[in-house]
Amino acid sequence: MGSALPAYSQGIAPSIDAATFRACLADLKASPAFRAITDVTFQQNTDTLAPDPSVLVLLNRQPEFSMPVWDYLAVLDDAERVADGRAALARWQDTLQKIEQQSGVPPPIVLGVWGVESNFGQNLGGRPLVQSLATLSCFGRRQAYFRGEFAAALRIIQEGHIAPDKLTGSWAGAFGQTQFMPSTFFANAVDFDGDGRRDIVGSVPDALASTAKFLQNAGWRRGEPWGFEVKLPKGFDTSGASRKTKQPIAAWQRAGLTLANGQPLPGDLPSAGLMIPAPGGPAFLVGRNFDALYRYNASENYALAIAHLADLIADPQAPIAFATPWPTDDPGLSRAENRELQTLLLARGHDIGSADGMIGAKTREAIKAEQQRLGVKADGRAGQKLLGALRQPG
Numbered sequence: 001m002g003s004a005l006p007a008y009s010q011g012i013a014p015s016i017d018a019a020t021f022r023a024c025l026a027d028l029k030a031s032p033a034f035r036a037i038t039d040v041t042f043q044q045n046t047d048t049l050a051p052d053p054s055v056l057v058l059l060n061r062q063p064e065f066s067m068p069v070w071d072y073l074a075v076l077d078d079a080e081r082v083a084d085g086r087a088a089l090a091r092w093q094d095t096l097q098k099i100e101q102q103s104g105v106p107p108p109i110v111l112g113v114w115g116v117e118s119n120f121g122q123n124l125g126g127r128p129l130v131q132s133l134a135t136l137s138c139f140g141r142r143q144a145y146f147r148g149e150f151a152a153a154l155r156i157i158q159e160g161h162i163a164p165d166k167l168t169g170s171w172a173g174a175f176g177q178t179q180f181m182p183s184t185f186f187a188n189a190v191d192f193d194g195d196g197r198r199d200i201v202g203s204v205p206d207a208l209a210s211t212a213k214f215l216q217n218a219g220w221r222r223g224e225p226w227g228f229e230v231k232l233p234k235g236f237d238t239s240g241a242s243r244k245t246k247q248p249i250a251a252w253q254r255a256g257l258t259l260a261n262g263q264p265l266p267g268d269l270p271s272a273g274l275m276i277p278a279p280g281g282p283a284f285l286v287g288r289n290f291d292a293l294y295r296y297n298a299s300e301n302y303a304l305a306i307a308h309l310a311d312l313i314a315d316p317q318a319p320i321a322f323a324t325p326w327p328t329d330d331p332g333l334s335r336a337e338n339r340e341l342q343t344l345l346l347a348r349g350h351d352i353g354s355a356d357g358m359i360g361a362k363t364r365e366a367i368k369a370e371q372q373r374l375g376v377k378a379d380g381r382a383g384q385k386l387l388g389a390l391r392q393p394g
């Protein structure tokens with residue numbers, strides 16, 4: 001990437017001309033996408049609105065590195081999240097049972113989405129949605145997409161589902177207990193507690209029922225598992241493995257695949273594809289319900305994190321680790337281990353803020369410094385080896 005890119009692609013927030021922003025808002029108001037938004041709604045929500053240039057930095061952020069699947073799952077499927085999921089299952093049991101009766105989506109699956117998306121409502125995202133989406137509608141890439149989301153956000157407010165000050169979320173406009181985009185809201189959100197509003201921020205029943213509705217609309221099949229870990233026969237050719245290439249379970253049985261514990265494949269999954277997230281690591285047969293989970297965020301690793309968390313919530317005896325280990329000699333860290341790592345970095349004088357278990361840019365820089373000191377590859381990755389090294393008195 002050369003100098004043709006604007007400054008904000010290198011992490012510097014651009015200065016936005018106020019007059020340009022006001023002119024853009026006026027154009028938007030007059031455009032067909034905003035036909036359903038009244039003058040009053042538009043004025044009340046935009047008259048004193050200032051743009052937020054920081055969302056443009058995030059829009060153009062290049063991923064520092066692609067995270068290995070085992071790091072991703074170590075954080076999303078850790079013992080704390082399983083325990084919190086078990087507590088949520090007990091607390092919301094009646095609601096979740098009613099949701100399953102209507103949608104066919106079992107409680108652990110709904111809780112898996114809730115746990116991965118917002119840590120059971122603890123991380124909803126604090127950015128005002130209207131401000132983020134208005135900025136993204138007027139500047140940067142994908143303005144057409146964000147304009148539709150901006151209009152939908154205003155419609156949520158106009159229809160009284162969620163108050164403007166409660167409508168906060170991620171920089172890109174995902175909000176609520178299970179992080180819907182505004183357009184996803186209108187396609188899937190339901191009023192489950194019966195107060196007339198679809199409040200996926202303040203009402204857990206509304207949010208969980210809306211999540212189940214999303215999965216139902218994405219093709220969830222009642223009574224089918226998402227899939228399961230499998231054991232491959234020796235010498236099995238995995239070159240054509242794909243979630244999308246589905247075969248009847250009988251065909252996989254004939255090919256010699258079993259459950260990870262060696263038991264025969266169960267018959268409650270009619271057809272499945274073979275998914276191998278990392279060559280040499282665990283293998284999974286996944287069905288149509290895994291595809292429904294995939295629709296939530298268009299990522300197989302993400303869908304696997306939800307599916308596995310659901311299994312762990314459903315069976316507290318189940319081990320967190322898969323039967324086949326990930327192909328690494330340096331596994332990832334849970335959030336508790338991330339906090340321990342950060343505490344050790346703080347003790348060594350690195351200015352990384354608080355030990356919150358979230359590995360951000362400051363923690364990565366501190367990790368790189370320690371890796372250089374230790375004479376290992378300075379990639380900024382938080383793993384078991386580094387944690388072990390920092391536990392030694394330095």
Ligand code: CA
Pocket residue numbers: 190191192193194195196197198199203206
């Ligand atoms: Ca409601």
